[in-house]
Amino acid sequence: MSDIPPVVEFTGVHKTFGAYRAVVDINFQVQKGEFFSILGPSGCGKTTTLRLLAGFEEPDDNGGTVRIAGEVVNKKRPYERNLAMVFQNYALFPHLSVERNIAFGLEMRKVPSAEIPPRVKKAMEMVRLDPGQFARRMPAQLSGGQRQRVALARALVLEPTILLLDEPLGAIDLKLRKEMQLELKQLNKQLGTTFVYVTHDQEEALTMSDRIAVMDNARVAQLGTPAEIYECPRTRFVAKFIGESNFFEGVAQSQGPDGWRVDGSGGRFEVPAHPSITQGSKVAIAVRPEWLDVAPPDAVPPGENAIRGTVTDVIYLGETLHVLVAVADGEGERRVTVAVRNEGQLSRPIRWSKGDAAVVCWKPADCQVLEDA
Amino acid sequence: MHSLKLPRWLVAFVALVYAFLHIPLLVLVVFSFNASKYGVEWTGFTTHWYARLWERQDIIDGLKASVVVGVSSTLISTLLGTLMALAIARHEFRGRRLMEAFLYIPIVTPEIVVGISLLILFVLLNFPLGLVSIVIAHVAFNISFVVVVVLARLQGMDRNLEEAAMILGADEFTTFRRITVPLLWPGILSGAMLAFTMSFDDYVITSFVTGTGSSTLPIVVYTMVRKNIEPSINAISTIILIITTILIFAADRLGRDKPLVHSAD
Amino acid sequence: MNPFALRQRALAWFHRHKETQAWALLAPGFGWLVLFFLVPIVIMFAYSVMPRGEYGGVERGFTLEHYARFMDPLYIKILWRTLEDSTICTVACLLTGYPVAYVIARATKWRNFLMFLVILPFWTSFLVRTFAMIFLLRDTGLINTMLLKLGVITEPILMLYTPFAVMLGLVYGFLPFMILPIYASLEKLDLSLLEAAEVLGAKPMARFFRVTLPLSMPGVVAGSLLVFIPALGSFLTSDLLGGAKEIMIGNLVQNQFTTARNWPFGSAASFIVMALVLVAVMIYLRVRDRDTELGAH
Numbered sequence: 006m007s008d009i010p011p012v013v014e015f016t017g018v019h020k021t022f023g024a025y026r027a028v029v030d031i032n033f034q035v036q037k038g039e040f041f042s043i044l045g046p047s048g049c050g051k052t053t054t055l056r057l058l059a060g061f062e063e064p065d066d067n068g069g070t071v072r073i074a075g076e077v078v079n080k081k082r083p084y085e086r087n088l089a090m091v092f093q094n095y096a097l098f099p100h101l102s103v104e105r106n107i108a109f110g111l112e113m114r115k116v117p118s119a120e121i122p123p124r125v126k127k128a129m130e131m132v133r134l135d136p137g138q139f140a141r142r143m144p145a146q147l148s149g150g151q152r153q154r155v156a157l158a159r160a161l162v163l164e165p166t167i168l169l170l171d172e173p174l175g176a177i178d179l180k181l182r183k184e185m186q187l188e189l190k191q192l193n194k195q196l197g198t199t200f201v202y203v204t205h206d207q208e209e210a211l212t213m214s215d216r217i218a219v220m221d222n223a224r225v226a227q228l229g230t231p232a233e234i235y236e237c238p239r240t241r242f243v244a245k246f247i248g249e250s251n252f253f254e255g256v257a258q259s260q261g262p263d264g265w266r267v268d269g270s271g272g273r274f275e276v277p278a279h280p281s282i283t284q285g286s287k288v289a290i291a292v293r294p295e296w297l298d299v300a301p302p303d304a305v306p307p308g309e310n311a312i313r314g315t316v317t318d319v320i321y322l323g324e325t326l327h328v329l330v331a332v333a334d335g336e337g338e339r340r341v342t343v344a345v346r347n348e349g350q351l352s353r354p355i356r357w358s359k360g361d362a363a364v365v366c367w368k369p370a371d372c373q374v375l376e377d378a
Numbered sequence: 379m380h381s382l383k384l385p386r387w388l389v390a391f392v393a394l395v396y397a398f399l400h401i402p403l404l405v406l407v408v409f410s411f412n413a414s415k416y417g418v419e420w421t422g423f424t425t426h427w428y429a430r431l432w433e434r435q436d437i438i439d440g441l442k443a444s445v446v447v448g449v450s451s452t453l454i455s456t457l458l459g460t461l462m463a464l465a466i467a468r469h470e471f472r473g474r475r476l477m478e479a480f481l482y483i484p485i486v487t488p489e490i491v492v493g494i495s496l497l498i499l500f501v502l503l504n505f506p507l508g509l510v511s512i513v514i515a516h517v518a519f520n521i522s523f524v525v526v527v528v529l530a531r532l533q534g535m536d537r538n539l540e541e542a543a544m545i546l547g548a549d550e551f552t553t554f555r556r557i558t559v560p561l562l563w564p565g566i567l568s569g570a571m572l573a574f575t576m577s578f579d580d581y582v583i584t585s586f587v588t589g590t591g592s593s594t595l596p597i598v599v600y601t602m603v604r605k606n607i608e609p610s611i612n613a614i615s616t617i618i619l620i621i622t623t624i625l626i627f628a629a630d631r632l633g634r635d636k637p638l639v640h641s642a643d
Numbered sequence: 644m645n646p647f648a649l650r651q652r653a654l655a656w657f658h659r660h661k662e663t664q665a666w667a668l669l670a671p672g673f674g675w676l677v678l679f680f681l682v683p684i685v686i687m688f689a690y691s692v693m694p695r696g697e698y699g700g701v702e703r704g705f706t707l708e709h710y711a712r713f714m715d716p717l718y719i720k721i722l723w724r725t726l727e728d729s730t731i732c733t734v735a736c737l738l739t740g741y742p743v744a745y746v747i748a749r750a751t752k753w754r755n756f757l758m759f760l761v762i763l764p765f766w767t768s769f770l771v772r773t774f775a776m777i778f779l780l781r782d783t784g785l786i787n788t789m790l791l792k793l794g795v796i797t798e799p800i801l802m803l804y805t806p807f808a809v810m811l812g813l814v815y816g817f818l819p820f821m822i823l824p825i826y827a828s829l830e831k832l833d834l835s836l837l838e839a840a841e842v843l844g845a846k847p848m849a850r851f852f853r854v855t856l857p858l859s860m861p862g863v864v865a866g867s868l869l870v871f872i873p874a875l876g877s878f879l880t881s882d883l884l885g886g887a888k889e890i891m892i893g894n895l896v897q898n899q900f901t902t903a904r905n906w907p908f909g910s911a912a913s914f915i916v917m918a919l920v921l922v923a924v925m926i927y928l929r930v931r932d933r934d935t936e937l938g939a940h
Binding site: 389395403406457459461480483486491501518521549580581586600603614615 | 650653654657658661662664665666667671672673675676679680682683684686687690705715723739740742743745746749760762763764767768769770771772773774775776777778779783784785788800803815818872873875876877878879883893896897902906908910916917920924926
């Protein structure tokens with residue numbers, strides 16, 4: 006490790022509200038200049054984590070430490086932390102004009118008054134808001150997208166080392182959101198500011214982040230780069246929450262040269278070796294739809310796992326097609342989703358239709374063994 | 379909006395109810411300009427009865443007393459009520475819900491009960507009945523109303539605004555001064571307007587805790603109504619009506635001020 | 644110590660003593676209410692269970708005689724009339740107020756203005772409004788004069804100082820209290836529910852009784868409470884419009900404290916009013932909670 010401490014460090018942080026455990030044993034570090042996302046469904050503790058970092062909440066007594074640039078800030082008030090933040094609802098001061106909103110933080114930090122107007126102007130230009138047109142407007146006179154830019158300018162004008170963003174794109178429409186995602190990412194790289202970004206939108210997190218902390222039920226479920234999170238989900242929750250997954254379960258029977266043979270309810274399959282698997286242990290794997298293929302029962306590619314089933318539906322999605330295959334699962338049935346590249350349904354339609362007997366197949370290495378089998 | 383049309387009979391009925399609510403007052407106002415001293419025969423336009431009001435020392439004194447009582451009870455109840463609302467909305471303390479429930483009791487208690495219980499207290503304490511005792515009584519029934527109005531405003535206020543100020547570097551004092559107070563101001567003002575209107579209009583409670591020489595305007599008007607004193611009552615009633623209308627109008631405007639929470643889109 | 648450090652110390656102290664800070668904010672107002680609202684009511688209760696002394700005062704001791712006096716048919720009658728009048732007034736306000744609230748909630752362009760017209764009398768001096776009623780109803784009042792002029796009647800109809808005048812005055816006085824909460828609940832009503840009912844084949848009457856009315860029940864219940872409570876304690880209306888004939892419990896209280904000078908008995912009567920109000924509030928809270936449980940907003 007380098008001598009420079011991480012910009013943000015959470016060590017065993019706990020926070021309870023009365024009997025409600027909002028976050029439990031949170032550990033992570035954020036490096037300088039990183040775009041770090043905290044991703045999870047509502048109520049998972051992601052907002053509490055951000056509020057702990059901002060200083061709106063304090064960790065429990067003996068509930069771990071929050072460090073900013075190496076310094077413990079557990080008891081520090083928000084205004085002593087030198088942070089900047091963009092709120093979900095923007096929280097623009099309704100009684101102050103756009104320029105007064107942006108200048109507010111500079112005034113609080115006792116920036117000489119001569120320096121304030123040029124810095125406000127620069128910040129507005131940075132977020133592509135025309136100062137001549139918008140500086141004097143009141144927040145109520147702005148559109149959602151414009152308010153969002155003002156909120157961003159109000160934070161960036163302070164030239165913070167860390168910028169906190171609490172679902173800032175949640176309230177604007179899809180097209181603008183895509184545009185802002187790219188802009189935010191650009192700002193992060195161009196300014197060298199560390200971004201800590203809270204979102205419930207997995208696609209957004211994958212697009213923008215250098216690293217993601219996926220939170221579930223008050224804990225960090227997995228920490229990693231977007232590729233690590235998507236391609237090697239460690240738990241069922243992560244596999245399900247980020248992208249789509251098919252799950253196969255069974256009991257480990259025997260160890261081969263490349264992994265384990267597993268007896269599943271729908272059939273036998275092989276999985277790669279994994280430290281959590283021992284003889285007779287339960288095994289669960291996640292397989293992404295695009296890692297699967299669907300084949301006629303008599304044409305299983307050699308060396309691939311195959312599970313028999315019946316096609317129940319073919320869904321047209323544009324870029325891809327989803328073939329839904331019902332496979333036996335104990336006494337009942339389970340639907341497996343297979344993604345197939347669309348090669349043009351008008352010229353070369355796929356051969357599958359409802360009721361066809363088929364096998365779902367995948368290469369043994371193309372799966373992720375889950376730790377919470 | 380909706381396609382369902384309102385039936386005619388319903389509209390007619392509602393028009394009648396509006397007439398019932400407003401015609402008595404309109405008649406009152408119109409006849410305050412009637413030249414005839416007796417009855418309701420219209421004999422010509424005059425502002426004589428208004429001029430007469432200024433000759434009556436009891437009315438002038440009553441108006442003065444009402445303004446003094448109204449202003450001082452409004453100032454005190456607005457200050458105390460706002461502080462209480464801040465504590466309830468912004469602080470966790472034991473018994474908070476109990477305190478909120480308690481604040482509603484004065485609102486539902488009949489005025490006559492408030493009036494006589496205060497009378498008993500003042501007599502028991504040998505407290506002189508007069509302007510001071512009236513102000514004490516008015517503050518006691520106004521506080522709860524101020525708390526309710528200011529609390530509604532505070533609870534409708536986006537907490538993120540104060541947090542945003544803090545993360546931008548403002549400490550608690552600065553946040554309160556630069557963000558909370560400016561945003562709360564319309565709520566405080568409309569609470570104050572409400573308090574003043576109620577204080578200015580109150581007869582029941584005042585009648586129990588008033589002493590000689592400290593009659594407020596409603597007390598004077600009550601005596602006039604009892605004694606059936608000529609069209610002067612119409613004139614003074616009209617003046618009271620105008621004053622309250624202005625106050626309600628102002629309170630209404632302030633209460634509706636710019637929205638505190640932006641809709642997200 | 645320089646001001647900056649002082650400020651820092653103060654902030655730190657406030658942060659550590661949040662509860663103390665809350666009570667510091669509450670103390671003046673709460674103290675005022677305890678001293679000038681709660682304590683007087685407690686004293687009033689004490690008065691109501693003490694023997695009557697000279698000049699309206701009390702003597703040491705404990706007695707329930709003042710409450711026992713309410714068993715007297717004379718007082719039972721007053722009590723009964725108070726309850727009856729308050730109930731009739733509430734029902735009358737409901738029947739006249741509901742249609743008004745309904746129309747305002749459906750109005751689009753005029754809604755604010757119509758609302759303002761309801762709020763205006765709501766805050767207008769009760770005394771002035773009662774006088775306006777006298778002005779219309781008395782023998783030489785506008786109604787009688789006009790009817791005489793038109794030759795409809797030859798002698799003035801007695802309207803003032805009748806039970807009718809009192810009831811009219813009560814409804815006139817408290818009607819806005821009914822309209823405002825009903826309007827509030829009707830305004831929140833999702834109009835697509837009515838369209839859904841229409842699509843499902845509900846006729847206008849069925850739509851009203853099966854959808855609109857049940858969903859506006861919270862407003863109806865709140866409005867009824869807001870009318871019933873002041874009606875219970877009213878005395879100005881029966882005093883000015885009913886003459887001395889139509890006595891309600893409020894008048895009884897007032898008499899005991901002015902002319903009759905029997906403070907303990909007046910306190911007992913006053914406490915009975917207070918108790919009735921509390922019962923009404925309890926019923927209201929029960930009904931409201933049941934409604935919320937049923938999922939009505």
